[in-house]
Amino acid sequence: MIHASHCINSNVINSNTIEMNMSHKSVVSILILTLFSCTFIQPGNTARILAVETFAGKSHWNFMSAVLRALTNNGHNVTVFTPFVEGNRVNYTEIDMSSMFKMKIAMDVVEMRQLFNDQFTPASFMLKLGRHSCDVLTKNDQLNDILANKLETDFDAIIFEPGIISGCLTYLGANSTLPVIHTSPVPINTYTERITYGDVHNPATVSTMLFKSAVPKTFVQRLTNTLVFLYISTIIRFQEFLLQVIESKPYDLSIVTPPSLVFTNTHFISDKARPTPSNVVSVGGIHLKPPKKIPQDILNFIEDSPNGVILFTFGSTIAVNSLPRNIVTAFKEAIAQLPQRVLLKYEGEMEDKPKNVMTKKWLPQRDILCKIMLKDVKTILRFVDKYLNVYFINVFLMIYSAQKR
Numbered sequence: 001m002i003h004a005s006h007c008i009n010s011n012v013i014n015s016n017t018i019e020m021n022m023s024h025k026s027v028v029s030i031l032i033l034t035l036f037s038c039t040f041i042q043p044g045n046t047a048r049i050l051a052v053e054t055f056a057g058k059s060h061w062n063f064m065s066a067v068l069r070a071l072t073n074n075g076h077n078v079t080v081f082t083p084f085v086e087g088n089r090v091n092y093t094e095i096d097m098s099s100m101f102k103m104k105i106a107m108d109v110v111e112m113r114q115l116f117n118d119q120f121t122p123a124s125f126m127l128k129l130g131r132h133s134c135d136v137l138t139k140n141d142q143l144n145d146i147l148a149n150k151l152e153t154d155f156d157a158i159i160f161e162p163g164i165i166s167g168c169l170t171y172l173g174a175n176s177t178l179p180v181i182h183t184s185p186v187p188i189n190t191y192t193e194r195i196t197y198g199d200v201h202n203p204a205t206v207s208t209m210l211f212k213s214a215v216p217k218t219f220v221q222r223l224t225n226t227l228v229f230l231y232i233s234t235i236i237r238f239q240e241f242l243l244q245v246i247e248s249k250p251y252d253l254s255i256v257t258p259p260s261l262v263f264t265n266t267h268f269i270s271d272k273a274r275p276t277p278s279n280v281v282s283v284g285g286i287h288l289k290p291p292k293k294i295p296q297d298i299l300n301f302i303e304d305s306p307n308g309v310i311l312f313t314f315g316s317t318i319a320v321n322s323l324p325r326n327i328v329t330a331f332k333e334a335i336a337q338l339p340q341r342v343l344l345k346y347e348g349e350m351e352d353k354p355k356n357v358m359t360k361k362w363l364p365q366r367d368i369l370c371k372i373m374l375k376d377v378k379t380i381l382r383f384v385d386k387y388l389n390v391y392f393i394n395v396f397l398m399i400y401s402a403q404k405r
Contacts, residue, residue, distance in 0.1 A: 201275070
């Protein structure tokens with residue numbers, strides 16, 4: 001994704017973001033307290049929550065960790081199994097699972113494009129990926145001991161991500177009387193909705209996860225979306241049934257416990273309207289934090305850019321240096337002709353790097369964007385007093401999965 005900074009009102013955006021985040025955190029806390037009060041826990045007491053991150057993707061953990069931080073900030077005690085260790089803090093204990101998961105970070109872009117080249121191949125891949133996560137979790141002796149012997153006595157609720165395709169991860173909350181809470185970092189969680197929401201969307205009005213249009217508008221689109229949904233749903237259910245018969249695992253025998261709450265990474269200002277059950281709560285943006293001070297070399301690069309700055313990043317999942325050489329060369333030639341300077345997330349050393357480019361293995365994206373906003377606002381107001389409402393120019397490169405929507 002490329003972010004080109006051309007004018008933005010930093011104070012308005014930051015204040016709105018902080019207000020939205022505080023609102024979401026308050027909603028999370030109130031809902032948790034209400035849920036626990038219905039299970040004979042006094043509202044004045046804090047809850048003991050067991051959390052499990054079931055997918056080793058950084059964006060997934062960003063959402064889960066934000067929900068957990070909202071809980072700990074409001075006095076609840078959280079014990080979390082996670083492949084992304086940040087360190088223990090007050091009311092928060094981590095159990096490291098990084099050695100057991102294969103991290104979904106800096107992946108090869110060519111392999112991902114081949115895998116997600118059509119609407120059907122990814123379904124089988126994600127089904128196997130979900131069951132792999134179940135295999136990993138069932139091999140963790142500490143988690144097994146808690147689920148078998150300590151869940152009912154040491155905890156008041158369990159929170160986890162139920163997955164996108166396979167329903168096997170729901171075994172974490174099965175056979176338990178505790179409230180089960182799901183987190184859904186992917187707004188388009190269509191193939192496990194029956195498990196998560198207890199309902200199925202209408203494919204005539206709501207696009208499935210792998211459909212190419214955000215909203216099926218024409219008759220052909222609605223018909224195609226319905227057929228895609230029915231086909232993929234049938235295929236993955238049949239494939240999972242075969243796996244349960246041929247390679248039966250302990251988690252296949254669990255009885256699914258419907259979630260009491262589902263926190264989704266959605267917000268009405270950015271997502272298409274769709275019907276949702278009453279137990280689904282939108283907390284999109286809860287992971288956004290106030291900007292921090294950025295490294296001095298990046299700050300100098302931005303401040304010394306008379307024509308503005310472009311932030312070029314493929315995020316945490318894709319490694320830019322995995323692009324084919326001819327595409328990297330084309331990018332470099334195009335960037336070299338730009339009057340702006342370019343901050344590029346690039347893993348490794350770039351050969352023949354253009355003079356207007358700074359590469360870093362990791363960039364604090366939000367902090368940089370907020371700095372670019374402020375710099376451009378000052379420049380605009382210096383010349384044109386009437387420009388008060390300003391914005392980013394966003395250019396999206398669609399790589400895989402639901403990004404095209």
